[in-house]
Amino acid sequence: MADHVLQVQHLGKTFGKNVVLRDIDFTVDTGDVTCIIGASGSGKSTLLRCINLLETPTCGEILHHGVSITDGKFNPSKYRAKVGMVFQSFNLFNNMTVLENCMIGQTKVLGVKKEEARQTAMFYLEKVGMAPYINAKPRQISGGQKQRVAIARALAMQPEVLLFDEPTSALDPQMVGEVLEVMRNLAREGLTMLVVTHEMAFARDVSSHVVFMADGVICEEGAPRQIFENPVHERTRDFLERFRNN
Amino acid sequence: MSSTLPQTFGGKLIFILQNYGTTFLRGAGVTMAIAVVSTFIGCIIGFLVGIVQTIPTDRSKNPVKWVVLGVVRFILNVYVEVFRGTPMMVQAMFIYYGASMLFNINMSMWTAAFFIVSINTGAYMAETVRGGILSIDNGQTEGAKAIGMTHFQTMVHVVLPQALRNIMPQIGNNLIINIKDTCVLTVIGTVELFYASKSVAGAYYWYFESFTIAMGVYFILTFLCSRLLRLIESKMDGPESYDLATTDTLAHTSGMNRYPGDSDQDAHADKFTASGSM
Numbered sequence: 047m048a049d050h051v052l053q054v055q056h057l058g059k060t061f062g063k064n065v066v067l068r069d070i071d072f073t074v075d076t077g078d079v080t081c082i083i084g085a086s087g088s089g090k091s092t093l094l095r096c097i098n099l100l101e102t103p104t105c106g107e108i109l110h111h112g113v114s115i116t117d118g119k120f121n122p123s124k125y126r127a128k129v130g131m132v133f134q135s136f137n138l139f140n141n142m143t144v145l146e147n148c149m150i151g152q153t154k155v156l157g158v159k160k161e162e163a164r165q166t167a168m169f170y171l172e173k174v175g176m177a178p179y180i181n182a183k184p185r186q187i188s189g190g191q192k193q194r195v196a197i198a199r200a201l202a203m204q205p206e207v208l209l210f211d212e213p214t215s216a217l218d219p220q221m222v223g224e225v226l227e228v229m230r231n232l233a234r235e236g237l238t239m240l241v242v243t244h245e246m247a248f249a250r251d252v253s254s255h256v257v258f259m260a261d262g263v264i265c266e267e268g269a270p271r272q273i274f275e276n277p278v279h280e281r282t283r284d285f286l287e288r289f290r291n292n
Numbered sequence: 293m294s295s296t297l298p299q300t301f302g303g304k305l306i307f308i309l310q311n312y313g314t315t316f317l318r319g320a321g322v323t324m325a326i327a328v329v330s331t332f333i334g335c336i337i338g339f340l341v342g343i344v345q346t347i348p349t350d351r352s353k354n355p356v357k358w359v360v361l362g363v364v365r366f367i368l369n370v371y372v373e374v375f376r377g378t379p380m381m382v383q384a385m386f387i388y389y390g391a392s393m394l395f396n397i398n399m400s401m402w403t404a405a406f407f408i409v410s411i412n413t414g415a416y417m418a419e420t421v422r423g424g425i426l427s428i429d430n431g432q433t434e435g436a437k438a439i440g441m442t443h444f445q446t447m448v449h450v451v452l453p454q455a456l457r458n459i460m461p462q463i464g465n466n467l468i469i470n471i472k473d474t475c476v477l478t479v480i481g482t483v484e485l486f487y488a489s490k491s492v493a494g495a496y497y498w499y500f501e502s503f504t505i506a507m508g509v510y511f512i513l514t515f516l517c518s519r520l521l522r523l524i525e526s527k528m529d530g531p532e533s534y535d536l537a538t539t540d541t542l543a544h545t546s547g548m549n550r551y552p553g554d555s556d557q558d559a560h561a562d563k564f565t566a567s568g569s570m
Contacts, residue, residue: 100434127440137435141453143534150449151439182534196435203439 049076050112051207051238052097052129057106059092066092068262070106074207074240079233081249081270082242084259085285090242091134093259094211097240098131127155130200134212136192138184144171144195145180148202156203163202170198174228190221194228207238214245246289250274258282297496304501312492319488320509326477326484327470330409334470335463337410338417341368343447345418346425368418375415381476384408388480405482409474413466420462424455457528464521468514485509 050073057070067089074080082090095101097108099115099122108116115125138147148167152158158166171177174194184192193213200208210229214222226248233239233252243249249256249270256273258266258281266279277283298307309316344364351358375383388404391397399407428451436446475486485506493502 098438100437123437123440123442125440126438131438133431133435133438135431137431137438139432139435139450141450141457151441154445154449155440178536179534183530186534199439 050074051076051078051110052240053107053109053112054093054097055107055109057093057096057108058104059089059096059101060104066262067096067103070264072257072264072267074238076206076238077236078255079237079239079253080241080255080257081253082240082257082259083244083246083249083285084265088259089262090259091211094131094209094240094242098126098129098209100131123155127151127203128206130203130205130208132193132196132200132208132210132213134215136184136189136196136216138192138196138199140184142183143180144176144182144184144187147184147195148199151199151203166204167198167202170201171195173201173231174198175224188221189217190224193217193221193225197225197228197232201232201237207240208232210239210241210243212242212244214243246274246286258285260285301501304496304498305505308492308498308501308505312488315488315492316485316505316509319483319485320513322482323471323474323484323486324513326405326409326474326482327467330406331413331463331467331470333406333410334413334417334466337414338421339452341372341414341418342421342425343452344368345422348443372415372418375412376419379476380408380412380473381479383412384477384480401480401482404480405474405477408477409470413470416466417463420459420466421455424459424462425451427458428454457525460521460525460528464518467517467521471513471517472510 052074054070054072057067058065059067070093072080082093084090092101096103103116106116107114110125110129114120115122138144139150142150145164145167148171149160149163152163152166153160168177168180171180174197176191176194176198179187179191179195184195187195197208197213213229214225217225222245226245229239229241229248230252241249241253251270253270256267256270257264258273258277258279260281266273266277266282273282274286277286298304344361345368347361349358349361384404387408388399391399391404432450432454433446436450441449474482474484477484478487478490481487489502489506493499
């Protein structure tokens with residue numbers, strides 16, 4: 047109980063009459079690399095967006111170190127500073143350079159001094175191989191490079207856990223490679239990660255825990271070896287089968 | 293004296309420029325001062341109103357804020373609709389004489405001019421700014437929220453700078469409209485370019501000649517302003533290229549593709565992590 051970074055309990059989300067998530071239960075511990083897989087429309091991204099409070103859950107609870115973040119009085123800004131997010135569409139700030147993108151959160155949200163923020167930003171930009179591009183604007187770099195900057199921006203906040211919402215889905219195969227390489231290294235260094243992905247090889251090789259979702263519920267979860275080699279549930283088997291055939 | 297007056301069109305133009313050049317210049321100066329200052333103040337009004345109109349509110353979460361904002365928004369909507377929906381010339385008369393009749397305030401020519409043009413521009417700019425804010429992709433807001441920025445910080449650092457860039461053409465439009473429309477202030481006695489031209493014209497009954505000069509001066513003013521604003525826009529966009537410190541070691545752009553699962557993957561990854569450890 048002591049070291050649960052995030053606990054999701056009986057989480058539900060509806061958009062109007064559409065039930066998107068039903069009774070979701072799972073836990074993220076420090077150092078976990080959890081991959082959420084499943085068909086498009088199964089609610090994976092919505093779940094991630096609920097965890098970062100970009101969507102308000104309809105029912106259920108999310109606990110951050112045992113404290114509920116879903117009750118009304120909670121201040122989402124402080125929480126979000128500790129739980130980073132990397133988006134499918136990068137969402138870099140178009141009016142800032144690569145370096146400024148990685149500094150703004152530190153200086154404005156964490157209150158870090160400029161020089162220190164700059165050093166931290168440079169450290170993480172070097173880690174993702176984007177240090178040479180500090181003066182570029184987002185419109186001047188490629189998709190893969192943007193995503194690496196977005197990862198550096200999230201890391202510069204030194205989050206407890208980093209959420210990835212299909213980080214490679216908008217990229218061509220070459221760029222997918224460079225982004226996955228960065229993520230692989232982060233996992234190796236012990237960063238707590240929660241990754242929604244369609245990259246099955248990444249889920250199989252890198253994650254410590256795999257969650258398979260279908261139709262808004264968690265169908266099956268467990269160690270990657272178990273999910274990929276001995277799936278219990280019919281739907282998991284179907285899904286993985288289809289992926290292998292492609 | 294009348295025998296020395298020029299008879300040709302060109303001669304009359306030269307005569308007016310030589311004798312009343314400074315009158316035109318002074319009029320043009322007043323026109324520009326009112327147009328530039330009022331556009332600026334109008335933009336500030338527009339930004340404030342536009343920002344208030346786009347504050348997100350949740351009735352269930354904060355009912356007090358919801359009610360207060362609702363009232364403020366209603367008042368602002370009335371302001372926008374009234375000042376967009378009535379002619380500036382009528383507003384000028386209404387405000388200038390209304391202020392002295394109802395509140396016993398005798399506005400100076402300058403105060404009245406700045407007030408009327410600013411508040412009129414503000415009404416138009418409010419909608420422009422609202423549109424500018426809506427034009428910014430929601431992903432920008434989500435990106436800012438995701439690193440813990442509040443709504444206010446998101447607005448100031450991320451959304452508004454981009455919205456401002458997007459509405460620059462419209463701000464330019466407003467400035468040019470204001471340069472031309474200050475001429476309606478003659479009804480309250482503001483001696484700007486139109487008033488000056490009219491007085492010169494009245495002195496000799498040379499209407500065509502005097503207003504030919506006015507046409508030229510107005511056009512020069514608006515043309516210069518539109519070019520200047522283009523220049524500011526390209527300054528805002530920043531340089532087309534950027535300085536590269538060294539080469540990017542991870543972008544596989546030189547034909548050496550490496551996909552996840554390749555055998556030499558780990559060797560490369562080790563080199564990569566060696567640059568800094570967590």
